Amino acid sequence: MLSTSLDIPSYLSVLPLFHEMRPAELGRIAESAVLRRCERGDEIFRVGQVCDGFHVVMGGQVKLYALSPSGHEKVIEIISPGNSFAEALMFTGKPYIVNAQSLCDSLILTVRKQAVMDEIAHDPRFALRMLAGISRRLHGLVQDVESAALHSGIQRVIGYLLRDQCLEDVAPGQTTTVSLPVSKATIASLLSLTPEYFSRVLRELEDGGYIAIDRRDIRILDVQGLSRYHLQ
Known part of the structure; x- marks a missing residue:
């Protein structure tokens, strides 16, 4: 306590x-x-x-x-x-x-x-x-x-992951870790998404090589690439 x-x-x-x-x-x-x-x-x-x-x-x-x-x-x-x-x-x-x-x-x-x-x-x-x-x-x-x-659902998820990142200060190839402060279900609700859709987007980003997921810790492997993906 x-x-x-x-x-x-x-x-x-x-x-x-x-x-x-x-x-x-x-x-x-x-x-x-x-x-x-x-x-x-x-x-x-x-x-x-x-x-x-x-x-x-x-x-x-x-x-x-x-x-x-x-x-x-x-x-x-x-x-x-x-x-x-x-x-x-x-x-x-x-x-x-x-x-x-x-x-x-x-x-x-x-x-x-x-x-x-x-x-x-x-x-x-x-x-x-x-x-x-x-x-x-x-x-x-x-x-x-x-x-x-x-914004689309995937744009909202990426925007959330990049919300505290200053892209100008991130060198190519540099990684950063985002720790989800609350459960994925809570963040999904905050983004007006279903928990299932939020988890599916994270899996797609992981399969694409943009992030690596370790429970609530999400390591962004390609910050610039993720930002470009967000603009598609």
Whole structure:
């Protein structure tokens, strides 16, 4: 399990949302916040519950997902340590419109809405930083929608594998390894693919000599070639 004996103000101080805040302000946020230890599979919130704050992943991973009437799950976003979520919804006064679940042992810090409003009243720059974070998330979600609408399934898979690669810095013949942070089924849902199709694409790329698969570790054998394949 993750330790809960943490210096919360010091942790918050390195996050983009809080890094310009003074120690007294960080102390007030930390004092009002609630730290929760979650095990794998624990629900952080569900659709319809009241949203009275936002959340910061201090350790572990959280998935935001929706369920269709038939029970089909669609992963919307995977939240990694150092990132926050539900900020925008907090200001609407409406209940949660998606579900949040811990993907592994996680530490979640919940910052209450009243504490946020108090800090905004004290320093309006806090609101601007929150808006910047919300805008970055919205931009990322729009890109995901565009990818799902305009790219083929295999292009989406390759785009995911190359998402953190700067092609200009990769020499010909250089290999790199991508470690899948969650299960293949979760990533498939994130890419709006079935798990079977996602696995089939990985096998095709492996058979083509572009990647080598070792469970969740995927070694890209030909980064440039994979990029060219993505553009076909």
